[in-house]
Amino acid sequence: MSAKVFRPDRSYLLRKLHSLSGIVPVGAFLAEHFWSNSTVLVSISKYNETSRELQTIPFRIFAEALMIWLPILYHGCYGIHIWMRGKSNVSDYPWVGNWLYTLQRATGLVAFVYIGWHVYAERFLTHGKSTYGDMERTLQNPYALAFMAVGIVASSFHFGIGIWNFLCKWGLTATVQAQRAAGRLGVLVGLAFSLVGILILVSFRLNWHPFEFYIK
């Protein structure tokens, strides 16, 4: 006699997919994005080279759609759905985890709106051929600069705290000590990503390339 195969509820699978998609591919792409953009800290030409390289990958539109746009769209929309079904009570119970729960929703929404604008401005308005000059021009606008800074910090911490959530929710860190370590890791990732992101903005804004001595 064979046991019948049980199908998990669709909401379970969607929820797990939401959790996973935050790490791979969305989080992974965020890391790649900071990595590639930080080439501006070396030089303008290195930045333009790296951009060109990424803009000329084979099957570009499919790679972008399947590995970046769709996952972000799914993660964002389903995230809002999850948000709507929760009811924050951080004012009654101001514990750290509860704050992180509430912040995770706020940073998620900010990041989602920001990413929408960012993709529109730097991907579509430039027809996928954004260069150092385009970014420099965008960042001359103080509002755009401020919005980018907010977007970077929100995305970084959303990802950092997301790592903590992911490790707990998949049971990869189960003990109290492991979960505490995972929390520290998350905060560290949030801080590190924010720092690198802000340095990149400064680099564009002030034409500052601290690692230029590599190529001189």
Add this chain to the structure above:
Amino acid sequence: MADKKKVIVRVKRQAGPKQEARWEEFALDWRPSMNVIIALRDIAENPLTRDGQKTTPVSYDSNCLEEICGSCAMVINGKARMACSALIDDLEQPIRIEPLSKFPVVRDLAVDRQFMFESLKRVHAWVPIDGTYDLGEGPRVSPETQEKGYPLSNCITCGSCLEVCPQVNEKNPFIGAAIISQVRLFNMHPTGAMHARERLEALMGPGGIADCANAQNCVQACPKGIPLTESIAEVNRQVWKQALFGWLLG
């Protein structure tokens, strides 16, 4: 004799499940080691509000008075806790006493926690021992499992973890930390483990374990100090392995 020290208590009253809620204030005589249950008993003894209006005794559940039956959980000064261990001297006055907000009110502070008992049934939170014939002794439980299981067995189904959980609300029938922790307990028991799969499958349904969003309020609020977040993580791992590899590997 000088004026007796008074204790000011405000109670959220509700005559029935569909009635409007209202607040009543009471001024009670202070006494040493007074707790919220004693205050409610004093009101029952002399049901007069602070301004002298006659009222009815407050309905509430309580039984053991030592934090092991789980029936007297309520919201005291905005926090979910057991009324029996809530000492008046530790509380800021006026003391606000409300029923748990995540369960239907029966009357005053008495709520209907049937949802939790239905949930325990849904996940088969027991070790089946009955058969049509003597099933004999089960496998031995290792001391390590006993040690891990004991704190989990302390759950009193009081509902505090559901009360503080932002994921439990009228839009989201999340099963809650207590029940998930019971799944861990019965899945680690060698005889209970024979039904591990049924329990995990029950948690893959609507309102199941995926609705946990890791706010970790449950573990802070649990009056029994049960490692609920550890249980959720552990059971989460069991569930996704079953969900993912169940159809793949059988």
